[in-house]
Amino acid sequence: MTRICLILGVLFLLLGACVPNRKIVYLQKDDLKHRDEIPKDTILRSHVLKIREYRIQPLDILSINFETLSKENDDFDFLSRLNVNSGSSSGGSSGAMLSGILVDTHGEIDYAVLGKIKVSGLTLFQAKDSIQKRASQFMPDVVVRVRMLNFRYTVLGEVNGERTVQATNTRLTMMEAIGLAGGLSELADRSHVKVLRQSGDSTKVFYVDLLKEDYIESPYYFVQQNDVIIVPPLRQRPFRRYFTNNLGIITTTISFIVLIVTLSR
Structure with missing residues (x-):
């Protein structure tokens, strides 16, 4: 009878440790x-x-690039001053972040040419439109691309x-x-x-x-x-992670106790 109770107890513990699909x-x-009743195709x-578009926060790091089809030297010089942070990012993600533009604690980005532009609270597309609108005052055909880096x-x-x-x-x-x-x-x-x-x-x-x-x-x-x-x-985690690993020791201990109890009668 004792062995049957022991076996049933172990089976109960093992079944209780199972994780169902649900x-x-x-x-x-x-x-x-x-x-089996779900139709296929x-x-x-x-x-x-x-969908809630992400809105830029202070201390975000942005990749902002300016492009134009114009071939005039003045326009090229203007773009080179705007794209001072768009250099090589061969250093991986850390290199890319170092080449990005940091949004300050007031939610603004600062350009020597364009001045300060408020981007905090805007989606990436709204920030693109806002920066492009400011830049178009100096270069009408400019295109701006904005992405998150961090x-x-x-x-x-x-x-x-x-x-x-x-x-x-x-x-x-x-x-x-x-x-x-x-x-x-x-x-x-x-x-x-x-x-x-x-x-x-x-x-x-x-x-x-x-x-x-x-x-x-x-x-x-x-x-x-x-x-x-x-x-x-x-x-089920404690049982599966700790009890199961020590099941052999526990079973041996219980069997030894049962043996002692049986022999002492």
Whole structure:
């Protein structure tokens, strides 16, 4: 009887350590329950994305390039003075950032020729139009290109390697951001992902559920500059990580105790 109880106890612990698919698969909507009934090559449903374009913040680093089709020497000299920071970026991402233009604490960029231009609070496209409008006063056919150089976020917790990721794309979904960071481990709790988001001089804290398909329509579907994504572990983590590794020792210990109890009767 004792052996049967021991075997049942071990089986119960092993089954309790299993992680079902419903806790792993992203963006579910009863798909796992009716997998065989899902039609192939057919659009099942669509979602409207609440796209929130990134807005430039103080201390962002921008790549700003000026171009023109004009071949006049005066125009070329004017462009060379504007593009003083657009040199070689052969040093990788750090070299590219050193060649960028820093937005000051007042949200402005400063040119010796164009003066100060307010860009904080603008999208990259709005900043492009604003800078181009100022530059066109000196060169009518000028074209301006603006990109972010230091868009970054941090992923911590139950992931395949905690890290800070720097990206050139400012429209990253949460899944894309996690994928670039190496992805989540099997023991990650995808239903309670914590996000810390900077907003001016304050930090907002919220949770997202990556298991539900409705998350696609969430205003928090896209990551923002300096987001910190913290992924907690599932309850099965301590058992899977610690108990299972020591299962042989525990089983031997229990068997030894049972043997002693049996012999002492």
